[in-house]
Amino acid sequence: MNVERALLGAAAAIAALAVVAALAVPGAVAPPEPDRPPAYVEYAEMTVSPSSVAGDTVTLDVTNYLTHEGSPARNVTVRTRAVDTDTGFVATSARASLGTLTGDGEREATLSLTVEREGGYRLETAVYENGSRVAAGHRTVRGVGALVPDYARSPVRFHAFESGAIPSVRVGVAEAGAERTALDVGAYVTNAGGESEPVRVEYVARQVESNLVADRATVEVASVAAGQTVTPNATLDVPAGYNYYVDAILWKDGVLIETTTAAANLDPTRTISVNETREDVGLDVSDFEGGSTGASTTTPTMSGGSPGFGAPVALAALGGAALLARRWSA
Template sequence: MNVERALLTAAAALVALAVIAAFAAPGAVAPPEPDRQPSYVEYTEMTVSPAAVAGDTATLEVTNYLTHDGGPARNVTVRTRAVDTDTGFVATSERVSLGTLTSTGEHETTSNLTVERDGGYRLETTVYENGSRVASGHRTVRGVGTLLPDYARSPVRFHEFDGGAIPTVRVGVSDAGEERTTLDVGAYVTNAGGESEPVRVEYVARQAESNLVADRATVDIADVASGRTVTPNATLDVPAGYNYYVDAVLWKDGVIIDTTTAAANLDPTRTISVNQTRASVGLDVGEFEGGTVRTPTTTSTASGGSPGFGVPVALAALGAVGLLARRWSA
């Protein structure tokens, strides 16, 4: 009995000391924390625009919009990823931290996703609060491959007439001889409204059935004023009696920014058009020998030189003609 009484006395003493210590230490006993107001985070919208376009890649600027209401939303992060619509593979992803959201209303965050400049992508966004998913959204973009690279952007282009009633490249004959014909060519080049830029136009005459280059010339344009159209002219000397495609190539700082093609019918027995299927004809390669193809120059007029094809090209074409002749005789 004495032992039990001693144990009870010691326990009572310990309880009394604990109570005294609790009240003696300031703040040792605090009132219970009131319930924290719940937070509400919703995903509302996504906007997408190209930020930068290179030759092989494109950087998409993805802006996500969120709305917050209620109490503070702690440790909010936004993950955006680009999924290839053809393969289903994740091309790239980016995570952005917004920290703690205290103010109610709309919040936005931007991610830059660099993807291959090809096909389409499904852009998926997931919002996390303290590591838990609370909202999500998505959007699909297509035709990424059609985005024009930054290095090829220019307000200067070949002018396209409504309905195609007027050809962009006009071709005339300035001198018609028995063996050679001089073509007078020109293209309509328009600055749609940007700053003035220097460009270069290259004209190439291709024999329609063989694609052999008969002649080429270049014209440098030092200035195309905003909203103005210029028509740089050049001459091409080609063998007579054949039909040709006249290609016009627009260059800026060594980069092709536009192309167009016209047809020149010099064969009285048949005609061609730009979209016409090629047909086999008798080709006298010898008429294309004896000269060098004119190469691009930096002069302001069409470059000079002797027209025609080089001997190696002529020999290759002669072999092709021999194969055609063997087929016809078979």
């Protein structure tokens, strides 16, 4: 009996010491943590925006949105690649590390991809947890070549008429002669709403069949106010009896902003347009002399040299005749 009592006393003493120790140490006695569900990472969406546009390349900022639930997701990485939609080749790729995701909610990762400024791309994103793919998403962007380079951005543009029937460049006959014709040309230049800035308009007359430049002129436009349209005029002196394309080229700080083209028909046997339609017409340009002249908004600065074809056309004609004679004599 004494032995049993001694054992019971010792057990009671040990139990009492355990209770005292538990009460003395904070947190020693706590309820067990509830079981959390496993980590769950889901791909939500993707947004794409161009951050910078150069002449040959464009940088796309791709923002990937993820949602996380459950236990912590460890070593989470996001990889996005750009696949050329024409060739199927991977153009470039980028990767970002998000570390460990804790707590429920949405996360985002933005990656920058620099690709060529042409065609379209399929942007594919994969999400990895500890090296294993757990989610994916994709989006396709097209018309990358239509993005305007940063250096060429300007609110000033050639005016685009809604109907499309009126060209951005008007061409009239200022003076007609037997050998030379003076063309009065003017382009509609509009500031869509930005700050006023100086620009330069260059006019070039190209003979249709040979593509030779007959004459050119440059007009400096000091300013185009926001929401306003100006028509800087110039005169081009060209040989009579030929058809011409009249190109208008818009420049700003030495950078080509935009071009547009109109047709000038001086050949009475053939009429051309920008899309090359043809028909025979009886046209006498002297009937239109002075019919399209207008007030110049600026003073044109004419290029140097004597315009026209002259010796090049004569040499081409002699060469063609010699070649034809050799073929007949063979």
